[in-house]
Amino acid sequence: MMATAVFDKSAAEYGLLGSILAIGSLSGAIVSARLEKKRDPRFVMRGAMLFSLVLILSSFAPNYITYAILLPIIGFIALVTFIAANTMVQLRTDSAIRGRVMGIYLTVFLGGTPIVSPFIGWMTQALGTRITITICGAIAFTAAAITYAKFKDKGDAPESVLVSDVLEAAYEDKKD
Numbered sequence: 424m425m426a427t428a429v430f431d432k433s434a435a436e437y438g439l440l441g442s443i444l445a446i447g448s449l450s451g452a453i454v455s456a457r458l459e460k461k462r463d464p465r466f467v468m469r470g471a472m473l474f475s476l477v478l479i480l481s482s483f484a485p486n487y488i489t490y491a492i493l494l495p496i497i498g499f500i501a502l503v504t505f506i507a508a509n510t511m512v513q514l515r516t517d518s519a520i521r522g523r524v525m526g527i528y529l530t531v532f533l534g535g536t537p538i539v540s541p542f543i544g545w546m547t548q549a550l551g552t553r554i555t556i557t558i559c560g561a562i563a564f565t566a567a568a569i570t571y572a573k574f575k576d577k578g579d580a581p582e583s584v585l586v587s588d589v590l591e592a593a594y595e596d597k598k599d
Contacts, residue, residue: 440491446495455506470504477493509528512524543555
């Protein structure tokens with residue numbers, strides 16, 4: 424919508440923006456392979472907040488070129504954050520229930536799209552593209568910031584996240 428409705432560009436320029444976004448996404452995927460030690464909840468929340476801020480910034484882009492410069496940054500941050508979150512969930516889940524946890528995780532992550540998309544389309548039609556992107560970015564930032572604030576003082580994940588070990592640790596905490 425930014426390419427066609429805001430900057431009045433053609434399908435070719437819209438396609439170019441998709442390619443520019445993909446460059447950032449591919450770079451993020453490659454860098455993610457090197458971030459083995461950075462897969463903790465705080466990293467994911469900081470990534471989500473940074474993504475949201477750059478998304479909001481992109482909604483204020485004064486011209487097509489500025490918007491195009493911001494897209495690879497958006498793609499990079501999005502992929503690094505998504506891969507870190509996905510990896511963290513898989514590595515910190517007991518293998519006995521990993522499939523179920525991933526099923527729920529992906530249902531929430533991907534399943535929200537068909538539910539929210541019509542509403543975002545309506546917002547774009549009613550409020551405009553820039554305002555809709557700003558609102559969506561602000562909602563995402565708020566959710567990530569609240570989550571980060573709630574969990575920032577929590578310790579690192581325990582060594583073992585097997586269901587039996589977690590239940591045993593919880594039981595021990597209640598005894599004290």
